[in-house]
Each structure stands twice: as C-alpha cells, then as structure tokens.
Amino acid sequence: MGTLFKIAARNVLRNKRRTAITGIVMMFGIGLYIYADSILKGMDRMTIDNMVRYTESFLKVRTPEYVDNLQGNPLDHGIPDPEGVIRKILAADPAVKAAAPRTRFVARLSNYEDEIPVLATAVDPVRDREVFRLPDAVVEGSWLDAAGPRDIVIGADLARELGVGLGDYLLVSASTVYENVNADEYRVAGLLATPDPGLNKSALFMAWADADALLGLDGLVTEIAVAGGSYPSLNALLDGSDRAAESLGRALPSLRIDPIRYLARDYLAMREMKGKFSSVIILIVLAIAGVGIVNTILMAVYARIREIGVLRAYGMTAKEIKRLFTLEGLIVGAVGSLAGVLLGIGIVALTATYGLSFESIVGDVDMGGIPIMDRLYGEWNFGNMAFGFLFGMFVSFISARIPAKRASKMQVTDALRFV
Amino acid sequence: MAILHLEKIRKVYRKGENEVVALHAVDLDIEKGEYLAVVGPSGSGKTTLLNILGCLDVPTSGRVVYEGRELRALGEKELSIYRKEHVSFIFQSYNLIPVLTVAENVELPLVIERKRNGQEARSKAKELLAAVGLSGMENRYPRELSGGQEQRVAIARALVKDPIVVLADEPTANLDSHTAEEIVELMKRINAERKTTFIFSTHDRLVMDHARRIVTLRDGAITGDERR
Numbered sequence: 025m026g027t028l029f030k031i032a033a034r035n036v037l038r039n040k041r042r043t044a045i046t047g048i049v050m051m052f053g054i055g056l057y058i059y060a061d062s063i064l065k066g067m068d069r070m071t072i073d074n075m076v077r078y079t080e081s082f083l084k085v086r087t088p089e090y091v092d093n094l095q096g097n098p099l100d101h102g103i104p105d106p107e108g109v110i111r112k113i114l115a116a117d118p119a120v121k122a123a124a125p126r127t128r129f130v131a132r133l134s135n136y137e138d139e140i141p142v143l144a145t146a147v148d149p150v151r152d153r154e155v156f157r158l159p160d161a162v163v164e165g166s167w168l169d170a171a172g173p174r175d176i177v178i179g180a181d182l183a184r185e186l187g188v189g190l191g192d193y194l195l196v197s198a199s200t201v202y203e204n205v206n207a208d209e210y211r212v213a214g215l216l217a218t219p220d221p222g223l224n225k226s227a228l229f230m231a232w233a234d235a236d237a238l239l240g241l242d243g244l245v246t247e248i249a250v251a252g253g254s255y256p257s258l259n260a261l262l263d264g265s266d267r268a269a270e271s272l273g274r275a276l277p278s279l280r281i282d283p284i285r286y287l288a289r290d291y292l293a294m295r296e297m298k299g300k301f302s303s304v305i306i307l308i309v310l311a312i313a314g315v316g317i318v319n320t321i322l323m324a325v326y327a328r329i330r331e332i333g334v335l336r337a338y339g340m341t342a343k344e345i346k347r348l349f350t351l352e353g354l355i356v357g358a359v360g361s362l363a364g365v366l367l368g369i370g371i372v373a374l375t376a377t378y379g380l381s382f383e384s385i386v387g388d389v390d391m392g393g394i395p396i397m398d399r400l401y402g403e404w405n406f407g408n409m410a411f412g413f414l415f416g417m418f419v420s421f422i423s424a425r426i427p428a429k430r431a432s433k434m435q436v437t438d439a440l441r442f443v
Numbered sequence: 444m445a446i447l448h449l450e451k452i453r454k455v456y457r458k459g460e461n462e463v464v465a466l467h468a469v470d471l472d473i474e475k476g477e478y479l480a481v482v483g484p485s486g487s488g489k490t491t492l493l494n495i496l497g498c499l500d501v502p503t504s505g506r507v508v509y510e511g512r513e514l515r516a517l518g519e520k521e522l523s524i525y526r527k528e529h530v531s532f533i534f535q536s537y538n539l540i541p542v543l544t545v546a547e548n549v550e551l552p553l554v555i556e557r558k559r560n561g562q563e564a565r566s567k568a569k570e571l572l573a574a575v576g577l578s579g580m581e582n583r584y585p586r587e588l589s590g591g592q593e594q595r596v597a598i599a600r601a602l603v604k605d606p607i608v609v610l611a612d613e614p615t616a617n618l619d620s621h622t623a624e625e626i627v628e629l630m631k632r633i634n635a636e637r638k639t640t641f642i643f644s645t646h647d648r649l650v651m652d653h654a655r656r657i658v659t660l661r662d663g664a665i666t667g668d669e670r671r
Contacts, residue, residue, distance in 0.1 A: 028554070034542035334538045337499055338552045339527030341519060436499045440534065 028344075032351040035324060036359075042323060046316035047360035050420075053309030054364025054412040055371065058405075060302050062372040063380070065403035068295050069258045072288055074219045076261070077157040080287040082120075082252030083269050085113060088280045090246055097128045097143070099201045099244060106245035109276060117271035119252050119264055122154035125245040127235065131198035131228060133178070135186045142182065144198065144228040146235030155251040158216060158229065165190045165214035168231045175213035175231070179224040183215050190215065196228070200239045208238055310419045313360065317423035321353045325431040332431055333439030342432040349431050353424020354417065361416030365409050375402030445472035446607065446640060447496060452505035454491050454663075465491040466502070466663045475607070476638040478631065480645050480654035487660040489644035493610045496642065497530050498522050510607075527556045531601035533611035537593040539585040545572065545596050546581035552604045571599035575629060591622030595629070602633060608640045615647045627653050 036043050076082055090101035103109055103125075110123045124147065131144040149168035153159050158177075159167035168177055176196070188194060190212055197207035210230070217224055235241055252268060255261035265283035272281045285292065325332070332345060340348075379399040452469040455462050466488045473479060481489045494500035495507060498514055507514045509525065517525065531552070539548045549568035553559050559567065572578060575595040585593055594614060601609050611630070615623035631653055634641050643650055651657055659667035 030547070031540065031542060038542055330536075330538055331540055334532075334534070334540070335551075335555070337497065337526060337532045339523045339525075339555050341523045344555075437494050440499070440538070 028348055028351065032348055033355055035328070036352050036355045039320075039323070039327070042320050043356055046313065046320045046356050047363060049316050050310070050313040050357065050360025050416055051363035051367055053313050054361055054416050055367030056309060057302065057305060058365065058368025058409055058412050059371045059375070059402070060305055061405055061408045062368075062375065062402035063400065064295075064298050064302055065258070065405055066375070066401050068298075069403055070219075070400055071291055072258055072261065072284065075288050075291070076252075076284055078161065078218045078220050078223060080284060081124075081155050081249035083250045083265050083272070083281060083283045084287060085109065085123075085248040085250065085272065085276065086246065086280050086282070087278075091280050091282070097130050097246075099127070099129055099199070099239060099241070099246070102127070102244040102246050103248060103279065106243070106248060109279065110248060112275050113248065113250055113272060116275035117268045119268040120250055120272070121253055122151065122251040124148055124151040124155040124249050124251075125232075125247075126152070126249055127241060127244055127246045129198050129235075129239060131196050133182070133186065133228060134195040134197070135188055135192075136195065138186060140182065140186060140226070142178070142226050142228045144196070144230060144235075146230050146232050146239075146241065148232050152249075155249045158218070161216050161218040162214040163217040165212070167214055168229060171213035171231070172211075173231070174208070174210050174234055176210040176234075177214035177216055177229040178212060179227045180215040180217045181221070181224040182226060182228075183212060185225070188212055196230075196238065198239060201242070201244060202240060206238055206240075210234070310415060313416070314419045314423040317353050317356055317420050318426055320356060321349055321424045322427040322430070324352060325349060325427045329434065329439045332434055333436050333441075336434075336436040336439065346425070346428045346432040349428035350421065350424045353420050353428065357417050357420020357424070361413045361420070364416060365413050368409060368412065372402045372404060375400075376404060446475040446510060447471075447473040448506075448508040449496075450506040450508070452492075452495060452502045452507065454488070454495065454500070455503045464663050466495070469505070469660075469663070469665055471658065471665065471668075473608075473640065473642065475640055476634070477656055478634045478641050478654055479656040479658060480643045480651050481658045481660060482645060482651055483660035483666075485646075488663040489660055490612055491663075492660065493612050493642065493644050496608070497532060497610045498525055527552070528604065529606060530608045530610060531604065531606040533594070533597050533601045533609060533614045535613040535616045537585075537590075537597045537617075539593055539596055539600075541585050543584075544581065545577065545583050545585070545588070548585065548596055549599045549603050552600060556604055567603055568599070571603050572596075574602075574633070575599045589622075590618055591625065594618060594622075594626055598626070598629060598633075602637070602639065605637070606639065608642065611641065611643045613644055613646065615645065615650055620649065623647060623649055 085103065087101045087103055093101060106125050110125065113120055113123045127146040129144050131142050132139050133142045147168065153167065153169060162177065163180055168175065183189065186194065192212050193209050194212060195207055196210050197205055200206050216227065252264055255264050262285045266285055269281040269283035335345060379401040381399055449469055449471040452466050454466040455464050469492065481492060483489055491500065495502050501515065514525065540551065543551065546565065546568050549571055550564040553564040553567060569581065572581060575598055577592060577595055577599065588596065615626055618626060627650055630641055633639060645651060655671050657669045658665060
C-alpha cells in the first residue's frame with residue numbers, strides 16, 4: 025500500500041495544474057457550502073431571536089377564540105383575570121422569566137393631512153420592558169415608561185412617512201370595544217428603529233391608561249407575552265419554548281399557549297426550504313468538482329496507458345489498477361475537501377466574530393415581516409463541516425471510480441502497444 | 444522436460460471484417476536456462492508469441508503449458524501469480540514508471556508481489572542495480588538516465604523477483620550498438636550465473652550472434668529452429 029500510495033500521490037503531483045484546478049473547485053465548493061450553511065443558520069438564529077425580542081416573545085398566551093379571530097385584531101375574546109393568569113404563568117415553569125400583558129388593535133394615524141393605518145399595541149411600559157427589547161430600539165426620545173400621559177412611541181419610518189418628529193402631535197383614531205370610533209391627539213415621545221422593517225413602518229405603542237381612555241378597554245388583555253431565558257442554540261430555544269408551553273398548558277387548560285415554534289411557523293417553513301436550497305448548492309458545486317475529478321483521473325489514465333500495461337504485465341490485477349486510480353482521485357478529493365473545510369472555517373470565524381451587516385446586503389427590503397435588519401453573525405456547525413468533507417470524499421470516490429474502472433479493463437497488450 | 448511447451452498455437456486478430464492470422468500452428472518447447480532468440484521480419488508474429496508466453500494475450504487455439512500446467516486453464520488470480528512470480532518482461536522502450544526513482548522502479552515487482560518487506564525489497568533492488576552497473580543511481584529518476592541506463596534499470600526490474608523466464612521484446616532496438624552490446628553481455632552473464640531462461644524477440648544481428656538457440660518465424664509459422 026505504501027508504494028501504491030507513493031505512486032498515486034506522485035501521479036497526482038505529475039500534472040500540477042490539472043490537480044490544482046480540480047482541488048480549487050472542490051475547495052471553493054465545500055468552503056462555499058460551509059459558509060452558506062453558517063450564514064443561513066446565523067440568519068435563522070438572528071431572525072428567531074429578533075422575533076422573540078421585538079414582536080412575538082418566547083411564547084404567547086391567548087384565548088382560543090381570540091386566535092381564531094386573529095385576522096381583525098378584535099377587541100373581544102380577552103383573557104379573563106389576566107393578573108391571575110400572569111401569576112400562574114410565572115409559577116408554572118422555571119424557564120419563564122417574565123410576562124407582560126398586551127392588547128393589539130388596528131388604528132389610523134393622522135398628521136391632519138395624511139392618514140396611515142397602523143398596528144397599535146397597548147402595553148404596560150414597565151413589564152413590557154422585561155419581555156421585549158423595544159426600549160433598546162428607541163433611537164430618538166424615550167420608551168413609554170419614561171414618557172408622560174398621552175405619549176406614544178412609533179416606528180421611525182412611520183414618523184418619516186408622516187413627516188413628524190419628537191414632540192409633534194398625531195391624531196390616533198380606532199374602533200372602541202363598543203364598536204364606535206374614537207379619536208384623540210397624542211405626542212410622539214419616542215421613535216423605534218428595530219430589526220423588523222414591519223415594526224418600523226407601521227407600529228404604534230401606547231401606555232395602558234391612554235389605550236383604556238381611547239378604546240374603553242376596561243382591563244381587556246388580548247395576549248400575554250412571556251419571556252424565557254437564554255439558550256445556546258436555536259434548536260435549544262425552540263425546544264425550551266415547546267417545553268414551557270406544555271407546562272403552561274397544564275397550568276392554564278382553558279387558554280391557548282403558542283410557543284415560538286408556532287408563532288414563527290411561516291419563517292421556519294421557509295427555513296426548511298432554505299436548507300434544501302443549500303443542499304442543492306453543494307450538490308451542484310460538488311457535481312462540478314466531480315466532473316473535474318473524472319476529467320483529472322481520465323486524463324491521468326490516458327497519459328499512462330503504457331504504465332498500466334507494465335503494471336499489469338508485472339502481475340497487478342485489474343482490481344489493484346482500479347484501486348490505484350481510485351486512490352489518486354481520493355487524494356485529490358481529500359486535499360480539495362480539507363482545503364474547503366479550512367476555507368469554510370476561516371470565513372465562518374470571520375463572520376462569527378465580526379458579523380455582516382444584513383441591511384447592507386439586502387437593503388431596506390420588507391421580507392414579509394421577517395425581522396432581518398440586523399448584524400448577521402455566522403453560526404458554527406462542526407457536524408456540517410464534517411459532512412462537507414465526507415461528501416467531498418464521497419464525490420471524489422464515485423468520480424474516480426469511473427475512469428479507474430476504464431483503466432482496469434484495458435487489455436494489457438493494447439496498453440503496452442499504446443503510443 | 445520443457446519448462447514451456449507450446450502446442451499448435453494459433454492466434455487470429457480481427458481488424459474490422461478482416462482476420463489477420465498472427466500465429467498458426469506453432470509448436471515449441473523451451474528448456475529451463477535457455478538463451479533463445481525469436482527472429483523474423485516485422486509482422487512475423489514475434490511479439491504475439493512473447494505475449495502468449497507471458498500470458499499477456501491468449502491464443503485463439505492451442506495449448507501453452509508451463510511446468511506441466513496449462514496456462515489457459517488459469518483464472519485471473521492465478522495468471523496474476525504467474526506474472527508476479529514466474530515470468531518477467533523487458534520492453535523495447537523500457538517502460539519505467541517516471542514518477543518512481545530508479546530504486547523504486549526496481550522494487551516495483553516485489554511491491555506488486557507483496558512477498559517481501561520494504562527493507563528486503565530495497566536491499567534486493569540495490570543488489571540488482573549493482574549487478575547491472577548502476578550503483579549510486581538509486582535515487583535518480585528515469586528522465587535523468589540515458590537510454591542504455593534505462594534499459595539496465597528495466598533489466599534489474601525484470602530480475603529482481605528471481606523469475607524463471609524473462610521475456611524481452613526487442614530489448615536493444617532503441618540502443619546504440621555499443622550500449623546494445625553491453626546489454627546483451629549483461630543478459631548473457633545473468634543467464635549463465637542465475638540460469639534464468641531468456642527469450643528475446645529481435646531483429647538485431649548482435650543479439651542473434653549471442654543466442655544459443657534461434658527460432659525463426661515467418662508469416663506466423665516457425666520456419667527454422669537452430670541450436671548452437
């Protein structure tokens with residue numbers, strides 16, 4: 025095996041350019057796959073984290089009737105005894121860290137010239153801060169807990185569209201719980217710039233007391249957003265949320281508990297498609313590399329037909345000839361795959377440390393409400409790196425077998441006569 | 444008893460719709476330790492005969508018997524053993540492996556044979572290279588050698604596994620007359636010292652002059668068999 029390996033290794037180096045091209049194709053193919061996988065996983069983590077931090081929370085508690093009529097953000101089907109429910113939530117599972125009541129409603133925002141429909145949320149400014157990171161996303165002014173009565177916080181893009189700034193007054197109109205329309209004037213106390221373009225363009229937050237005065241809520245809470253702890257990976261977060269939802273479900277049998285896996289179901293379905301997309305990338309790139317290996321080994325076979333004749337004349341069997349050429353393909357594949365993994369590790373290390381500005385890549389594009397405008401950090405996935413390497417080796421093996429088989433089937437006398 | 448016995452060997456090649464008879468009804472007995480030249484014009488069937496003796500090719504009909512065993516009955520594995528252990532080849536254009544050093548080229552048959560460890564193979568190769576006058580050239584590559592030196596390496600490679608029979612197809616055809624004479628002397632010495640059977644195909648007068656037996660082929664048939 026030592027000399028066979030020596031022959032194979034030296035033959036690989038015999039046509040350096042051809043070997044280098046094949047190896048480089050493999051290197052970039054596997055490196056790109058590892059990088060793409062890391063970025064996609066980083067994007068998943070970032071997106072779900074942002075959903076938890078800014079829009080959906082770790083899990084939500086609502087009534088089943090409210091969820092059934094969710095489309096219109098109705099002001100009925102509220103949670104009975106919300107404070108009692110919050111106490112039960114906080115006691116039900118150690119994974120639950122905080123809970124905040126919210127009521128969503130559709131409103132219209134006017135600067136007395138233009139009117140824009142917005143998705144408004146009545147919040148308890150202090151408890152909401154324990155569940156969401158919205159206060160951190162206030163880029164001008166302050167969050168509602170530091171603001172005065174009749175103050176609102178709106179998305180920065182929404183303010184731009186209405187041509188208003190901090191301290192300006194806007195007219196908010198909405199249907200009340202009694203199904204008549206009420207309107208009042210509010211001062212803009214804070215502007216939000218979150219990673220979610222949807223929030224920035226159409227969100228309005230209002231303190232509970234003001235919403236009560238506007239809509240006659242009378243303690244109506246349509247949802248309770250729940251905060252969980254921190255989790256090392258996306259899957260751990262999803263599983264943690266599922267487990268907590270189960271515990272809460274047992275403690276609150278009449279309410280509906282939706283974990284983040286359900287709340288982010290549209291994105292997670294898209295994520296599955298992305299996974300398939302990245303598999304297609306690796307298949308295409310490695311198919312190209314495979315063709316390169318077939319070509320490299322086939323050229324090696326044709327360049328060495330007489331040598332094959334000599335090896336056969338000295339007793340090497342067809343199987344051993346096949347093994348020799350397969351070994352050559354595997355050496356090219358191993359070098360290319362290893363270089364690809366190292367390249368992938370290098371790029372992932374850079375993106376995991378410094379991140380990428382996703383906004384600079386995709387611009388200010390609304391991705392169907394997916395919160396993606398943030399710095400994107402690559403995720404480490406050593407299992408996938410090992411897969412990339414092994415898949416590269418597998419492709420090399422399969423690719424090398426074709427010309428190796430041809431070499432082994434050559435007639436000795438024909439091979440020796442070959443000029 | 445003959446070490447190689449050929450009986451009514453016929454070999455027909457197909458070229459398109461035509462049939463070319465390379466050998467027909469060749470009968471030949473070769474004794475152990477013979478120094479035999481197969482001569483004849485181009486296309487007379489010399490190389491075909493050598494290929495059949497080396498089991499590189501199979502006759503269309505007839506029997507080749509080596510030490511009492513009919514070679515045609517051997518399977519791929521047994522044929523490989525025959526080529527690994529009993530018979531060796533020297534080619535007209537040397538056919539050294541360019542990526543291997545001189546010593547590694549000589550060791551190659553032992554590596555394929557897998558009967559000796561690396562150290563034994565190396566010392567055997569060194570011994571053979573000394574025998575063919577190439578001591579000190581072990582680490583050179585074929586591209587660094589002259590034609591005569593390459594053929595010496597090919598002879599060392601052929602002898603390293605102590606074969607019973609060496610088949611040499613026009614071994615001096617690519618060499619100048621001085622080098623050819625050296626090579627012929629070398630093979631003759633080895634034949635005398637080791638009792639290795641040498642069978643040549645040749646056009647070269649010099650090789651014929653040294654041969655102790657000359658078999659003449661013409662149009663695929665033996666037309667002369669002269670012992671000296």
